[in-house]
Each structure stands twice: as structure tokens, then as C-alpha cells.
Amino acid sequence: MACQTNRRAAQIIPRAERDVAMSSDRSTINLRQLAGLLCCYVIGSAIVFIPNPLTAAAGNDAWISMTLAYGFGIIMLTCVLYLHNRHDGASVIAYSRKLIGRTATYPVGLLYILMLFFAACAVNASIGDFFTSVMMKRTPSYIFHTIGMLLSALTARSGIRVMARMFFLLLWLMLFFSLLVMILAIPIYQPAMLLPLFENGIKPMLHGLFISAGFPFGEIVIFAMLLPFVRLQAGQSISKALYASYSFSALMLIVPTICTIMAFGPAAGYFNYSLYRLSIEIHIVELFQRMEAIIGIALILGSYMKATLLLFIIYQCLIQLFNLKDDHVLMYPLSVTCIFLSATMFQSPADFQEQVYTIWPFTVIVVGGGLILLFTLITWIKHRRYLQAERGDTS
Template structure:
């Protein structure tokens, strides 16, 4: 693991797709359907459009500063002191974000497969694995991601196909039984998680090889489109199978896997599906921890990233064991506070820097050389 590691544009796309889909495919469908009912898919499309606009802002700054991360170009635009004030909350929330993903993995395990296993045992094992993955470096992670992403998406497709005999398209109507209000509320929730989080990739984009930097925008838009289509398919499939219960049952895709039964040959495969979905959680947490370590070393001007991995992972482990111990409180935070917090600490700094960069560029281009 070092700051000079470079990956191809396609590898960055795979990492980005894993980051956007890894945990959201498990968490998003149920609360979204619970809030918006049959209009959940409309809410997702609204949030996806907002995510595309936000990705445009990230790519605008990447084109302006192609070899610099968010921290570096912030220093060049507003100076060291203001950069620290602007990005310190960003860094703090990243700690909570990594811990929150592992908490969700623990809750998933406790409520589905490993009900008697202590939380500290699950979280500790996960953080050791995540930290070792991050220490392997960005290039190794990008090669791992390709294989694991295929595995995760293959199981998602298999679930959607094997429950096809249970589909009831009539459950999709009416589209907005309670009007546009719940749909907009649900769009706000899903925009807060996962789409507002894509800003953190401004730390990793400079790692794309220079000769492929022009392709990265196209590939990231493609990844975001695939993410949206995957979430859309999981939401529509959940509604067509579970009907009104789709918003009340957590982990919709896992619940669909429990219903698979084909001639006593294929049944009870939810554990296999569950472990494949855990891969998504694990790899998203690994990418976030890598971003956190890299941003911490850049913000504090430290020289050795590798030495920071295990201490940072340990702090995140402590946060995962002492924060959000109440599952109901965690759901409330994710649905109401987290979208607002992500907008304030992730999106707002990026937009402010984009505005400053735009005005400076306009000011420079607007100057005319003096005659004579």
C-alpha cells in the first residue's frame, strides 16, 4: 500500500460499482419500500438522477486537478487552515461510516444466520480481514474486486430468476398510493445513502493511470447506471413477490432467497446468498477504510500509510462496539440524520471547492493581456 499505486479506468469502475452497490443492495430496498410503498422505484430514479449530478461535480474537480486528491486541491484553492476546518468533519464522519457498515454486517449476521455469536467476535474478525485487505494495497484490491463483484452480481441475478414463479405484477399498482410526498421522502433517504457518499471517491480518482484518465468519467457513469438498475430490479422484484410485506421485512433480497423452492432440488439456499451479500459489505468497508487512511495521512501530512491501517481499524472497531447499540435507533439515524449529515460533511465541501475553482478559472480566463 503506497500513494504511488495506479489502477486502470476499468478497475476504478469496478471499485466504484462495488462501493455503491455493496451494502445498499441489502439495506436500501426494505426501508425505501416502507416509506414510498409501490412508488419506491420512482424514488430510486429521482435519487439516481441526483447522484448523477453529484458525480458530475466530482468529475469536474477531477478534470481541473487530475493528479490531485480532494485534500491536495483544497489546499491549493483555500489554503491549509481552511482545508483542515472544512475537511476535519469529513474525516470524522468517515470513521463513523466505516464503523456503521460493520455494525450493519453484525446486525445482518445476528438476525439471519449467526444468532448466538457475540457482536464483538463478528466485528473483530471483520475488521482484521478488512485491515489486511487494505494493507494489500489498491492494486491488489482492484484485482480482488473484479472476481468478488462477479460473484455478488451472479447471486443477485440467480435470486431474481429463481423466484420468477412467485411474481405478481399487479402488486406494483397503484404506483403512488399516498401521493408524491412519501416518494420524495424516500428519494431523500436513498440519496443520503448511498448516492451522497460517492464524494469520498475524490480521494481515490488521482490513482487512475494518466493515459486512461479521459475514460474514467464514462466508466463511472456506467457503474452508477448499473448500480441504479440493480437496485431498481431488487426493489421491483421484492414488491412483486412480497407485496405489502416488502417494506416490513428487512433484507429483502435475503427474504426472497428464503422463498426459493424448486422440486425439492433447490431450496434453503439463503445462507449461500447471505454470505455472497456479506462480500458486498466487507468490500465496501475495505474501500472506505482505504479512503479514510489515505485522507488522514494527507490531511495530517503523514508519510507512512501502512502504519496507520491497524490503528485506524482499531478505532473503528471500538466505535462499532460502542455506537448504535440500539437497532431501532440506528434505523432512525440512517433514515433521517445520515442523509443530512452526508450532505453537510461530504457534499457541501466539494460543492464549495467547485464554486471557488469555477470562479478562479473564470477570473483567469477573463483577464486580457495588456497591450504594449
């Protein structure tokens, strides 16, 4: 009886830490909403941004690079789900304390938060760069930075349940507009543009794999902070739902990449915002013309949803790491910090390209992926020792 009581107490402790870390109203989401948030996070702004740098790096092999990067993301997702199950639904910060100690968790948590700040600011800056370069060239970019981040702060402050309900509709709108453009552009596709494969060897494909493994597929290690908020019903499997959602997101990123290659061939790597450029080429009699505004809407929706999720995760990391009261007071200071960083972090479009498509993938793969793999290894070793000790006690 005493042994059973101790085991129950050991299981209750992580749940208590998780409940304290959650919002004061203990808001939770169901499994379908979590899967929808994963789609919003992975697809986000990547559906508009990723085809250009990927085709510039890998050429016709871009879709192969993305497929392999999806495999890397599946490995990371498997590790995230393993940690989630082994630690009874605790967050990354909570099981980091258990695995490496409270003292070592502080530098790890701060590194995690710095990564999140960079990601949120990059997403926010991309909105301003898009509008000032292709639509509203005389409008200062900080106008878009401010409006976008304040909207994200207001949404994140309302809680994850409100976000999940609203984003479910916005996600389908974003996908509808993107798919509409790709379908209407069918007359200009030339499948022969997909060949030849590996024209310059395997190195360009590996370069594309590096980019897409970091952005967006490897970013699943950041999304792990949202898993403790899910409320499972009897018979539901979080693994099955997230694998399906992640695979659907990968498909929705691979298809636009293939479409831009078939439309522009080798020139696809030179056109920024490839889907936007694809929408400009659509001319079907006088009914379907000037479709680029639709892609603008898709970009706004995707970037807004991803920036909101990142801001919410930053907030959760801070209150869990420093045991702060969850009263949403920090949400607006965090958003203001992101606004200033968005306006000052990137000196030029070339600097943005280097930081987002070179430094950021390296950081996600080495730091984010490395930490998750380390936690997975430690958890596996501890669990194996526990099983061996239990067998020894039984014998």
C-alpha cells in the same frame, strides 16, 4: 518562454502533492479497475439493505425515489469529475488547500474523516446485526465486527492495486448470487403489486428520495478520494467509464427494489433484508431450496469490499491532511477504532435504523454534497476569472 515555464510549474505543483499523498510504492490502477471499485462501493451492502427502508418509506414509489436519487448522484459525480479535471487529478484534501487555504482545510478534513468513520462503522455493524438476527443468534456481534474489520485492514494495507484486482472477482460473485436469487424467484412475482403509484401523495416518494440520495448514491462524494490513483492510457475517458459504472450500479439497486415490491407488495417494507427474505421463498422442486445462504454470501462480500474501501480512504485522508509518512502503520489502529465504534455506536436496531437512514443521508447530502458543490463553485469562478484575465492580456 518565462510565461510557459510558470504555467508548467503551476501544473507540476498539484501533481507533486498528489504523488506525495499516494502510497510509497506509487501503486496505481487502470480505468477498468477504478470503474469496478465504483461498482463495489455503490452497490456494496446496499443491494441487500436498501430495499427494506426504501419501501417502508415510499411504498410502491420506492423505485421512483431511487431513480431520482440516481439523478442526484449523477450531479454529484459530475462535480467530482469537474474538480478532478480542473485540479489536474489532485485529491479532495489537495485541492481543498488550494481553494480555501491550509488552515480551513483542517476542520473540513476532520469533518470528512468523521463521516468516513461513521460509514465504515455502520457497514461493519450491519454485518454483525445481520448474522446475530437471522443466522447465528447466539454468537456475540463483536465477533463479526472484529473479524470483518481485521480482514478489511489486511486488505487495505496491501494497497489499492491488490484491492482492485481481488474485488473485480468478488464483485461478479456478489452480483451472480444476487441475480440468481432474483431470477429463481420469478414464479412468485406479481407485477400488479407495483400499482398504485403515488397512493399517499408525493411525500412518501420524497422521503424515499431523501434516504436513497444519501445512501448510497450521494456517497460518490467520498469515493472522490480514489480518483487520483487511476492511470489513464491514451484515448481513455475517465468520465465515460465512471458514468457507465455508476449507471450500472444504479440499475443493480433499482432491480432488487422492484423485485421485492412485486414479491411482497406492501409487506416489503416490514421485512428486514428483503433479498434474504426473498431467497427463503424460493422452492423449486427439491433442487433449489434454502437459498438464503447465497444472499448471506452476497452481503458478506459487499460489506467487506465497502468497509475496506472506506478504511483505505480514511487512511489516505489522514496521511494527506497531516502530511504523515505513508508506511501503513496507522491501518491497524484505525481498524481497532472502527471495531470499538461498531460495537458501541448503535444502542439497538432502532437506533441503527435512525442513524443510518435519517442522520446519515442528511449528513451526506448537506455536508458531503455541500462541500463538493462549494469547491465546484469556487473552482468555476476562479477558472472564469483566469480566462477573462487571459483574454485581457491577449487583447
